[in-house]
Amino acid sequence: MIAVVGAGAMGEALIAGWIASGIEPAEIAIVDASAPRVAELEQRHGVRGIDLTDTAEAETIVLAVKPYQIPDVLESLSGHLADGALVVSIAAGVPLAKLEDALPGAAVVRVMPNTPALVGKGMAGIVPGAAATGEQVERVTGLLDAVGSSIVTDEAHLDALTALSGSGPAYLFYVAEAMIEGGVHQGLTRAEATALVTQTFVGSAAMLAESGKSATVLREMVTSPAGTTAAALRALDDHGVRAALLDAVEQCRTRGREMAEE
Ligand SMILES: NC(=O)C1=CN([C@@H]2O[C@H](COP(=O)(O)OP(=O)(O)OC[C@H]3O[C@@H](n4cnc5c(N)ncnc54)[C@H](O)[C@@H]3O)[C@@H](O)[C@H]2O)C=CC1
Numbered sequence: 722m723i724a725v726v727g728a729g730a731m732g733e734a735l736i737a738g739w740i741a742s743g744i745e746p747a748e749i750a751i752v753d754a755s756a757p758r759v760a761e762l763e764q765r766h767g768v769r770g771i772d773l774t775d776t777a778e779a780e781t782i783v784l785a786v787k788p789y790q791i792p793d794v795l796e797s798l799s800g801h802l803a804d805g806a807l808v809v810s811i812a813a814g815v816p817l818a819k820l821e822d823a824l825p826g827a828a829v830v831r832v833m834p835n836t837p838a839l840v841g842k843g844m845a846g847i848v849p850g851a852a853a854t855g856e857q858v859e860r861v862t863g864l865l866d867a868v869g870s871s872i873v874t875d876e877a878h879l880d881a882l883t884a885l886s887g888s889g890p891a892y893l894f895y896v897a898e899a900m901i902e903g904g905v906h907q908g909l910t911r912a913e914a915t916a917l918v919t920q921t922f923v924g925s926a927a928m929l930a931e932s933g934k935s936a937t938v939l940r941e942m943v944t945s946p947a948g949t950t951a952a953a954l955r956a957l958d959d960h961g962v963r964a965a966l967l968d969a970v971e972q973c974r975t976r977g978r979e980m981a982e983e
């Protein structure tokens with residue numbers, strides 16, 4: 722059994738992705754402080770709500786509450802873990818040392834997933850804790866690869882990874898929102914603008930993933946000399962969008978580091 726503690730946005734993305742990948746809903750249990758939320762997910766996915774103490778029966782316990790809620794959950798779990806249990810924390814900015822100190826001897830793995838796991842297109846970074854066995858790391862890798870892709874990395878790089886793939890979907894949705902708004906400004910209906918932007922993201926992402934060409938070459942392929950795209954990109958440069966993205970990635974990483982100290 723996999724127990725997901727904190728079945729919010731990210732918890733549900735993983736649950737839905739796992740079920741779509743073939744994991745039986747009966748194999749997944751959820752613990753959530755909100756009873757209506759438990760009922761909603763039971764109904765939507767066929768998983769069952771359990772109490773935190775029942776996670777003692779789970780082979781894999783995924784901690785998906787907000788980072789500031791992690792200490793309370795660890796305190797409740799401490800002393801109640803089954804022998805050989807594996808604890809996977811997806812909380813941003815919560816170091817392995819904090820998790821391992823609170824659960825002495827337990828096998829812990831830190832993971833940074835992202836919400837596209839919901840549609841089987843997730844990306845995750847995996848950092849094994851000191852007591853995690855090779856089999857346990859493979860189990861975690863298998864769970865993340867079932868909903869997309871993953872890399873095993875070291876903890877020093879996890880905040881930078883969060884700044885690209887963990888939080889990255891939000892930057893892209895932000896760009897999508899702004900482009901849709903731009904289309905509406907030019908007289909397209911919101912539905913038309915949404916369809917155009919959505920398919921442009923899908924097509925561009927597929928080219929990036931499948932063409933073997935770099936983002937730079939793909940961007941150049943669209944940019945005809947003295948054409949429309951060059952004019953648009955000039956506006957992005959004038960507004961400092963590249964610098965803003967460099968800064969956004971840095972701020973995100975810095976926030977992750979700060980959270981580790983809170
Ligand atoms: N949202 C995202 O894209 C990503 C989130 N994460 C991490 O996932 C974690 C959850 O984030 P979200 O899903 O965005 O938050 P959320 O607020 O949507 O979900 C948190 C859930 O935890 C429940 N909860 C609160 N206290 C609890 C307790 N003591 N026991 C059990 N359940 C409790 C809440 O009712 C809620 O359903 C965070 O630690 C975040 O850093 C990691 C990667 C991506």
Ligand SMILES: O=C(O)[C@@H]1CCC=N1
Binds near residue numbers: 813883887888
């Ligand atoms: O915003 C956050 O803190 C979480 C971690 C990565 C994505 N969402």
